Amino acid sequence: MRPFSYERASSPAEAAAAVANMVGARFIAGGTNLLDLMKSGIEAPTHLVDINGIGLDSIEDTPEGGLRIGALVRNTDLAADIRVRRDYGVLSRALLAGASGQLRNKATTAGNLLQRTRCPYFYDTNMPCNKRSPGSGCAAIGGFTRQLGVIGTSEACIATNPSDMAVAMRLLDAQVETVRPDGSTRSIPMADFHRLPGATPNIETALTPSELITYVTLPRPLGGTHIYQKVRDRASYAFALVSIAAVLQRDGTGRVAVGGVAHKPWRIEPAEAELPNGAKAVSARLFASAVPTHENEFKITLAERTLAGVLATGRASA
Ligand code: SF4
Numbered sequence: 567m568r569p570f571s572y573e574r575a576s577s578p579a580e581a582a583a584a585v586a587n588m589v590g591a592r593f594i595a596g597g598t599n600l601l602d603l604m605k606s607g608i609e610a611p612t613h614l615v616d617i618n619g620i621g622l623d624s625i626e627d628t629p630e631g632g633l634r635i636g637a638l639v640r641n642t643d644l645a646a647d648i649r650v651r652r653d654y655g656v657l658s659r660a661l662l663a664g665a666s667g668q669l670r671n672k673a674t675t676a677g678n679l680l681q682r683t684r685c686p687y688f689y690d691t692n693m694p695c696n697k698r699s700p701g702s703g704c705a706a707i708g709g710f711t712r713q714l715g716v717i718g719t720s721e722a723c724i725a726t727n728p729s730d731m732a733v734a735m736r737l738l739d740a741q742v743e744t745v746r747p748d749g750s751t752r753s754i755p756m757a758d759f760h761r762l763p764g765a766t767p768n769i770e771t772a773l774t775p776s777e778l779i780t781y782v783t784l785p786r787p788l789g790g791t792h793i794y795q796k797v798r799d800r801a802s803y804a805f806a807l808v809s810i811a812a813v814l815q816r817d818g819t820g821r822v823a824v825g826g827v828a829h830k831p832w833r834i835e836p837a838e839a840e841l842p843n844g845a846k847a848v849s850a851r852l853f854a855s856a857v858p859t860h861e862n863e864f865k866i867t868l869a870e871r872t873l874a875g876v877l878a879t880g881r882a883s884a
Contacts, residue, residue, distance in 0.1 A: 567604050574616045578745045578780050584615045586747035586776035593617050593778060595638055596672040598665070599681045607691055608682075608698055622780055625649070631786040634743075637676035637779045641731065642667070644675060654784060655792030656811050660734035663796040666803050676779035679732055679742065679759065680771065683725040683829075684805050685714060696722045697767040713807065716858040716865050718828040723767030724859075727760055727830050728805045734794060735782065736831035737811040737823040743781040744773065751780070760830030767829070790815040791880045795872050796825075808869045814880035818842040822876075824852060824869055845874035 575581035585591040590612030594600055603609035622636035625647050633649060644650060645661035665673065687693045687705040694703035706714055706724055715724045735756050742754045754772050761770060773779070791814045798804040806826035814820035820841050823833035837851035849870035856866055 567607075568610045570604075570611050571613045572616065573613070574619050576619055578617075578620050578622065578778055579747075579749045581615050581617045581620055582745055582747040582776050582778045585613075585778075588613045591615060591776075595674045596640070596677050598669050598673045599677065603682065606689060608689065617778070628783060633784045635675050635782045635784070637674060637781060639675045641665070641670040641673045641675070641678060645670070653787035654734075654738060656737060656794050656813060657731070657734040657784075659792065659794035660730040660796075660809075660811060663794055663806075663809070664730040675731075675782055678729055679735070679779065679782070681729055682770070684728045685725040686710065688725065697725060697763075697770075700766070700768045711859040711861045713805070714859070714862055715829060716827050716862055717832060717853055717856040718762045718830065719857055720763045720765065720767070722765050723763035723829070725763065725767065725829060726826055727828065729831075730794070730796060730806065730809060730825060732756070732760065733809055733811045733823050733825035733831040735784075736833050737813060737821050738784055738788070740785075741783045742779055743783060744777045745780050746774065746778075747776045753783070756831075757833070763829045770829075788813045788821070790820060791883050793876050793879055795876050795879075797868060797872055808865050808872055810869065810872050810876050812873075812876050812880065814841075814877070814884070816884045820880070822848060822852070822873065827853075827865055827869065841877070845870050845877055849873060 575584055592611040594614045595617050623638040624636050625639055626634045628634050641661050645658045651658045685706055688695050688698050693705035696704050704723055715726045740756045742759050745751050759772055793812045796806045796809040798806055809825035811823045821838055823831050825831055834852050837848050840847035840851055853866050
């Protein structure tokens with residue numbers, strides 16, 4: 567690990583200004599991803615700004631009937647919150663499907679949204695990777711691709727987003743609230759928060775340099791049956807091959823988002839109009855532009871079959 571300096575911030579605006587004031591500075595909160603990346607030599611910040619003392623650690627009701635989740639609310643606390651369990655069950659289930667109990671106790675809401683891909687070549691500093699080292703190439707293309715993306719990929723990168731929580735947040739149409747170093751704030755829809763790789767897979771989100779996530783806001787509850795079904799190579803502590811987040815209504819309508827298949831949570835709203843016609847019809851719309859490899863084309867079939875199971879569960883509990 568390379569040497570770095572460290573400071574504790576006392577407010578969101580102060581933290582954003584501190585990162586803006588030093589080249590190579592980074593925020594740190596739970597550190598469950600960043601510290602691993604630093605030990606591996608993939609990230610080498612010159613300065614860490616600790617944001618654990620800036621507040622943003624509570625969940626508040628909004629006047630609109632939703633929830634405003636502080637950026638530093640731990641994954642364990644978010645999953646256990648009675649309002650989340652009652653009104654946003656898909657979010658609670660997605661959180662509990664991720665990582666381990668120990669990691670969820672440390673990992674934060676904002677950090678979960680910002681975790682980096684688990685592409686094995688990204689973690690191997692001997693291999694070319696456009697995400698880790700822009701312009702160096704992509705070792706995954708033509709390599710081992712079973713875990714990687716099938717849709718929204720590019721010639722520069724075929725990695726997937728590893729977050730379970732983000733799939734549920736996308737399904738729920740969450741908004742990501744931020745503060746910039748000049749103190750200005752903005753709200754970014756989850757649909758626009760994560761980017762597809764294009765020619766710049768190193769730029770993963772809509773955040774600008776030094777912009778700090780302050781809250782994630784959920785709109786009013788949707789009602790219906792909430793399901794998060796994750797398919798992985800072992801029963802726990804593994805990233806999704808495919809995951810399905812769904813909110814299903816009694817009249818056969820609903821929402822569906824897919825994890826483990828793209829550089830961002832994959833949701834195509836027009837595909838949801840096909841829900842009354844079954845999983846095959848929805849899947850055909852969701853994956854119409856898929857470009858899988860011969861090693862990961864199974865993910866499309868797996869997603870369709872997992873969705874079929876989710877829809878059957880939804881019908882049984884309606
Ligand atoms: Fe890097 Fe993306 Fe290629 Fe993986 S798929 S090696 S993350 S550029």
